Amino acid sequence: MEIFKESMYKLVVETSTNLPNDVRRAIQAAKQKENAGTTAALSLATITKNISMADENVSPICQDTGMPTFKIKVPVGANQIEMKKAIYEAIEEATKNGKLRPNSVDSITGENSGNNLGPGTPIIYFEQWEKDEIEARLVLKGGGCENKNMQYSLPAELDGLGKAGRDLDGIRKCILHSVYQAQGQGCSAGFIGVGIGGDRISSASLAKEQLFRSSEDVNPDETLRKLEDYVMEHANNLGIGTMGFGGEATLLGCKIGKSNRLPASFFVSVAYNCWAFRRLGVTLDATTGEIKEWQYKDGEEIKFIEEEVAAATEEKPKTREVVLEAPITEEQIRELKVGDVVIINGDLHTGRDAIHHHLMDHDAPIDLNGQIIYHCGPVMLKDEAGEWHVKAAGPTTSIREEPYQGDVMKKFGIRAVIGKGGMGPKTLKALGEHGGVYLNAIGGAAQYYADCIKKVDGVDLLEFGVPEAMWHLKVEGFAAIVTMDSHGNSLHAEVDKTSFEKLSELKEKVF
Ligand SMILES: O=C(O)C[C@H](O)C(=O)O
Numbered sequence: 400m401e402i403f404k405e406s407m408y409k410l411v412v413e414t415s416t417n418l419p420n421d422v423r424r425a426i427q428a429a430k431q432k433e434n435a436g437t438t439a440a441l442s443l444a445t446i447t448k449n450i451s452m453a454d455e456n457v458s459p460i461c462q463d464t465g466m467p468t469f470k471i472k473v474p475v476g477a478n479q480i481e482m483k484k485a486i487y488e489a490i491e492e493a494t495k496n497g498k499l500r501p502n503s504v505d506s507i508t509g510e511n512s513g514n515n516l517g518p519g520t521p522i523i524y525f526e527q528w529e530k531d532e533i534e535a536r537l538v539l540k541g542g543g544c545e546n547k548n549m550q551y552s553l554p555a556e557l558d559g560l561g562k563a564g565r566d567l568d569g570i571r572k573c574i575l576h577s578v579y580q581a582q583g584q585g586c587s588a589g590f591i592g593v594g595i596g597g598d599r600i601s602s603a604s605l606a607k608e609q610l611f612r613s614s615e616d617v618n619p620d621e622t623l624r625k626l627e628d629y630v631m632e633h634a635n636n637l638g639i640g641t642m643g644f645g646g647e648a649t650l651l652g653c654k655i656g657k658s659n660r661l662p663a664s665f666f667v668s669v670a671y672n673c674w675a676f677r678r679l680g681v682t683l684d685a686t687t688g689e690i691k692e693w694q695y696k697d698g699e700e701i702k703f704i705e706e707e708v709a710a711a712t713e714e715k716p717k718t719r720e721v722v723l724e725a726p727i728t729e730e731q732i733r734e735l736k737v738g739d740v741v742i743i744n745g746d747l748h749t750g751r752d753a754i755h756h757h758l759m760d761h762d763a764p765i766d767l768n769g770q771i772i773y774h775c776g777p778v779m780l781k782d783e784a785g786e787w788h789v790k791a792a793g794p795t796t797s798i799r800e801e802p803y804q805g806d807v808m809k810k811f812g813i814r815a816v817i818g819k820g821g822m823g824p825k826t827l828k829a830l831g832e833h834g835g836v837y838l839n840a841i842g843g844a845a846q847y848y849a850d851c852i853k854k855v856d857g858v859d860l861l862e863f864g865v866p867e868a869m870w871h872l873k874v875e876g877f878a879a880i881v882t883m884d885s886h887g888n889s890l891h892a893e894v895d896k897t898s899f900e901k902l903s904e905l906k907e908k909v910f
């Protein structure tokens with residue numbers, strides 16, 4: 400079992416830090432599709448730089464190392480209880496070493512277990528097979544893209560697409576709608592797994608199961624193959640693009656499976672996975688527990704080496720670059736317009752779900768006047784001298800703070816918030832009234848941003864857990880794009896509108 404544990408540790412670390420080859424190839428293809436000099440192309444260049452930094456640093460590709468979900472096939476008679484214990488130990492060790500973020504939180508109290516273990520976490524499914532080897536597959540799917548999963552019950556009335564009936568064309572509409580509703584919030588361009596049929600639970604599981612298929616395989620079911628091809632072509636015409644900035648690449652993979660259903664039920668479930676599609680597998684010797692072979696590592700491994708990335712970024716978008724350092728004045732904010740690139744130096748303070756909830760009726764632990772809040776739950780490690788180090792620190796989905804953001808900005812005099820996926824009309828209105836700006840960082844680029852953080856000045860409210868605490872950081876050259884300004888402009892509202900129009904054009908029956 401000691402060797403099995405080590406093998407599981409290797410699987411966890413490799414999955415968190417090294418993207419599979421089929422995913423790399425899909426990202427490379429997306430990069431070739433985007434027009435040089437656009438924001439989408441620049442964002443993809445940041446993404447590929449981040450992928451190679453994660454390789455090099457053996458550190459998490461994204462700070463949200465997700466819900467560890469294992470699918471294990473074992474020979475008849477294998478001791479699953481012992482295997483489970485070994486997986487728990489591997490998970491705990493990977494968390495201690497900064498390869499996983501502590502992500503297991505009590506649903507009522509919010510208490511973080513600190514080691515990724517707790518009721519229901521990690522998720523481990525066992526299945527028996529006739530072979531005499533073990534197969535272990537792991538997916539680390541983050542919370543932001545998990546929130547963009549959908550389940551439809553047909554017949555349904557879908558925004559933009561009208562009636563979706565209990566037939567193939569109804570299914571087509573559900574899938575297109577699921578991609579539209581995700582916008583950039585699940586860190587597009589994404590991969591989707593679709594489950595048709597089953598009951599509510601098995602339909603959702605079937606959707607997730609599809610994510611274990613290679614993104615390059617061909618569906619043996621001709622009807623589903625045609626549907627997959629149709630979705631790939633048309634979802635990529637919605638113009639949502641990388642991070643929802645608009646662009647040619649919106650969907651990197653679509654895999655569809657079906658189960659039988661009850662006569663009365665007709666579910667279509669969609670599992671949306673971000674570009675940081677972390678799933679790997681190994682086959683193991685059933686006696687020793689040693690790794691015999693890695694899965695998803697066949698074919699060309701694209702390295703995204705520095706020179707290539709540099710070449711892709713050579714042609715910069717024709718945007719203004721503005722350097723900001725807190726404290727920021729209202730005047731400086733009013734000068735910023737959607738499309739400007741902001742380079743931040745100096746102080747940055749993290750604040751996400753628990754902090755925003757807390758700040759509504761408590762004082763802030765520090766003076767936030769003129770400051771910048773970063774929607775981010777980093778991976779942090781403390782060294783022996785008690786110093787904190789940032790291991791991964793990309794943005795989190797901002798829309799969750801929509802009910803609080805405007806009020807919190809006004810109450811404390813905050814001038815800028817950084818996050819991803821954009822915010823809604825309430826925040827946009829507050830930005831105008833107060834003189835604030837929303838800056839979009841590239842979701843999942845956790846190594847890229849961690850590199851900009853030069854010092855951890857301290858932490859407050861650590862009782863909320865590592866991801867939810869308020870970390871005080873010193874940054875240098877932290878780049879983000881103005882996507883909502885104080886003049887009522889929102890790139891997110893614009894892309895939502897244009898992609899909705901494109902979605903509506905797909906209303907007519909196809910299948
Ligand atoms: O918890 C997180 O860091 C973020 C999450 O994966 C997200 O996409 O919002």
Ligand code: SF4
Binds near residue numbers: 461465543544
């Ligand atoms: S931040 Fe983006 S890349 Fe990271 S897990 Fe969330 S959705 Fe995925």
